[in-house]
Amino acid sequence: MRAACLLPLLAVGRALSQSVADDEQAISESLAHLAESVSTTIDGATVPTGEYITYTTTSYLTDQGSVVGSTAIEVTGTPGSNMIAANATTTTTSDTITVLMGGQTTITGNATNNATQTSAPTPSSTPVVNTQPCNGYTEFCNRKYSNITMVAAHNSPFVMKGNVAANQALDVLYQLDDGVRMLQFQTHLVDGTVYLCHTSCDLLNAGTLEDYLTTVTNWMRDHPYDVVTLLIGNYDYAAPGNFTGPIERSGLVDFVFTPPMVPMGLEDWPTLGSIILSGKRALVFMDYQANQTAYPWLMDEFSQIWETPFSPTNRDFPCNVQRPPGLADIDARERLYIANHNLNVEFNIANINLLIPNTALLNETNSDVGRGSLGWMADNCTTRWDRPPNFLLVDYYNVGNFNGSVFEVAAKMNNVTYDRNSCCGSLSAAPTLVFGTTMVAALLLLVGVQILASTF
Template sequence: MLKWNLLLSVLLLPFVYANPVQRRNTTTACNNSPDLCDKPYGTITHLGAHDSPFTTTRSENDTSANQYYNSTQQLSAGVRLLTAQVHESDGEYHLCHSSCLLYDAGTLESWLSDIKGWMDDNPNDGMVQRIPFDVNNDADPVSLLVVTILLVNSDDLSADTLGSIFASSGIDSYAYTPSDSTTSSSTSTATTTTTSAGSPSFPFATTTTTSSSSTSSSTSTSTSSPIAPSDWPTLSDLISAGTRLVTFIASLDETSDTYPYLLDEFAYIFENNYDVTSLSNFTCEPQRPTDLAGDTSSALSSGRLPFTNHFLGQDDGLGIQSPNLDEIDTTNSPSTTTTGALGTSAQDCKSEYNGQQPTFLLVDFFDVGPSIDTVDSLNNVSSSVTGRTQLSSSDSSSSSTSDGVRAAKNYGGENAIWGLIGVVAFMVTCL
C-alpha cells in the first residue's frame, strides 16, 4: 500500500506544480517607467524645472517667476531635476531670483526639507513590501524615483556651508556619492538586500543580473572626475542602495570629505548657452565649462553629461531677462519640425552628440507643451509611463503657502518695474 501511495504522489506531482498558488508579479517602474530601471542614470533624459521654487499663477503672471507649480508638485508630475539659486540674506541662506529683493522663495533648508518630505512620502525602495497582496492583479505598477538637484551657488558658499544645510534638512540620507559605484568592481550582482542600515529589501532581482557599477565599501573616497554616461549606476542601482538623490552645485571651489555628495557641476556636466532670446538661436554647442566652450567633440569625449538649457527670455531693461510667455507654447512644444521647439532642439542635440541624448532638459513652465512629452520620446517610454500626477490650473502655486509666492507679489508684480527697483536697490547696497 505504501508503494502505491508513493507512486501516486509522484504521478500527481507535475499537476500540483503546474497550478501553484497565484503570486503577485509587481511591475516596478523607475522614474515612471519599467523600461528605465536598467538604464544608467547618465544615458536617459531627466526633465528639469528651471528656477524651480520661483512660482506664479497664470492670472498673476509674475515676470520674476519661472514655474506655475511648486517643487513637490513638479516632482509628482514627472520633473526629475530641480534647479534653484542660493544667496546669503541676513545671515541665512535663501533661494532668491538674482536678488533677494526681487524674489525670495524662503530658506534653502526649508526647500530641501519639503523635497525630503516628498521623497519620504512617495514610493521608495521599500514600497513594494507595504503594498497589499492582491491575487487578482499581477501588474500593479510601483514607481521608484531618482531625483536630481542643481544649485547655482551665487555667493560662492563652501561645500561645508551647503553640506551642513543638507544635513539639517535630513535630505542627505538619500544622497549619492559617485564613489559608491565608480571605485569598486566593474560589475555588480543585483540582490534583494540593500547595504543601507534600516533600508527595506529592494524588489528588482528575481534573477541575477550584472551592470557596469556596484556599491563600494564604506572606505571608498569620492572623486571629481567625470563619469561617462554609461558608467553611472542604473536607476535600480541607485534606488536599491538608498541613494536616489544626485546633487550638483554650480560651482564649488573645493570638495569636502564631510559632504562628498555635493558634486561640482562642471566636473560632471557641460551646458549649452542659457541666455537665448530668439527661437532661432537655440544651439547644442557647449558654453560651460569655459575650457570646452564651442568644442562639442571635446565635451563629449571628456565623459561629461550633456545638459540642454531650453528656455526663451525677453529683455525687460537694465540687462534683466524674464521668461517669454508669448512664445512658451512653441518653446516647450514636442514638435520635431518647428524652429525653436523643445522637440526640435532635443533631436538636434542628440544628432550632434552622435546619438547620445541630452541627460537633462531644462525648461520654464514645464507643464506647457507639455515638455514631458519630449522627454518620454527621447527615453522611448511614451507607451509605458505610470504614476504621474496630472496637474490642472487649480493646482498651481495660488494654493501654495511658500514665502516665495508672497515675496514675488511684493517685489515682482505683474510687470518688471518692481523687479527693476529691487535690483537697483540691491546694487546701491553693494556700493
C-alpha cells in the same frame, strides 16, 4: 459702410493698446520702485563667470565627507553591470527593497545601507514583469543614470503669481508628482542663511533652502523608487560648507548620493536601479565652488556636466557648449549635458537688467514639435552629439501645446511611451502676466486692423 465696419475693430484695438500701455506702465513703476530700494545693480542678463574646476586625473572617493550617513555606492568592474534587470520584479517590505532578476540575482537595500547581492539557486526560464518602475518606467531600472533624459524645472522654487521673475506656476510637489526629476534653483547667502532668491532677494524670495529641501525630502520618503537630481546655483560663490547645514537639518542627508570617483565619466554612472537600491537617491550638484575633496557628495557640475547657452534669447536654441567654456568636443562627449530651453526676453529699467521668461511663446517653446520647440531642439542636440540631452531645462513645465508636452519629448528621447493622462497641473495655471500675451494679442490685432484698412 466699410469705414463703419472698421470702427468697432479700431475701437477694440485702441482699448487693447491702452490696456497694454497701462499694464507696461504698472510693471515699470513697480520695478522702478524696486530699483530704488536695491542698493546694488541687479544684472541677470549675463553669463556667470565663476571659476571652473579641471581634473587631470580621476580620484576615488570614500564616505568621509562632512555629511554623516552619505555613503558611496561601491562600483566594481563595469559600473551598473549585473545590478538590476529591466524585467525584474520588485517588492517592498517595511523599509527594505528587494529586486528579483528573473531568478538569477537578488538585490536588497534600504534607505541607509548599500545594496547587497546573492545568487538564486535556479535561474528562471520565464521572464517576469517588474511591477515597481524606476523614475516612472520599468525600462529605466537597468539603464545607467547617464543614459536617461529627464525634465528639469528651471528655478524650481520660484513660483510667485504676478512676479516677472517667476519661472514656474506649480510648486515643487506638483513638479515631482508630474515627473520632473531635476530641480534647479538659485541660492543667496544672507546673514549666514541660504535663501532661494532670483537674482536679488528684493526681487523674488522663495524662502530658505532648508525649508525647500525639507519638502523635497518628505516627498522622497514617500516615493522609494525615484531618483531626484538637485542642481544648486551658487549665485554668491559662497563656500560649500554653507550648504551642509540645510542638507542635514532638512533630512536630505539620508538620501545623499556620493559618487565612487571624481570626475564621473559618462560610462561611470551606476544604473538607476542600483542607485535606488542603495537608498542614496538624491544626486546633488553645485555649479560653482564645489569641493569634492572636502564634500564628496556635493558634486561639481561643470567637471561632469556641460550646458548649452545660458538663459537663451535665441529661438534657434543652438546646441553648442557654452559652460564650461573651451570644452573640447571629445571631452564633452564623456559628460552629461543640460539643454537650456527656457526662452527669455531682456528687460531693462533703472539699475535692473533682467532676463525674464518669454511667457508669450510658452506654448511653442514647450511644444513637442515645430521650430523653436523643445522637441525640435532635443532632436537637433541628439543629431549633434549622437545622444539625447540628459536634462531638458524648462520654464513653466506644465504649459505646452498639450498638457505634458515636455514629458512627451523626454519619453521620445528615452524611447518609452508617455501617458498623457498622467499630467499636469491645469493649463489654467499658466503665467498670468499681462506683460507678454496681452501685448502680443494687441499688436496682432492692430496689425490686422491696419492690413484690413489698407484693403479698402
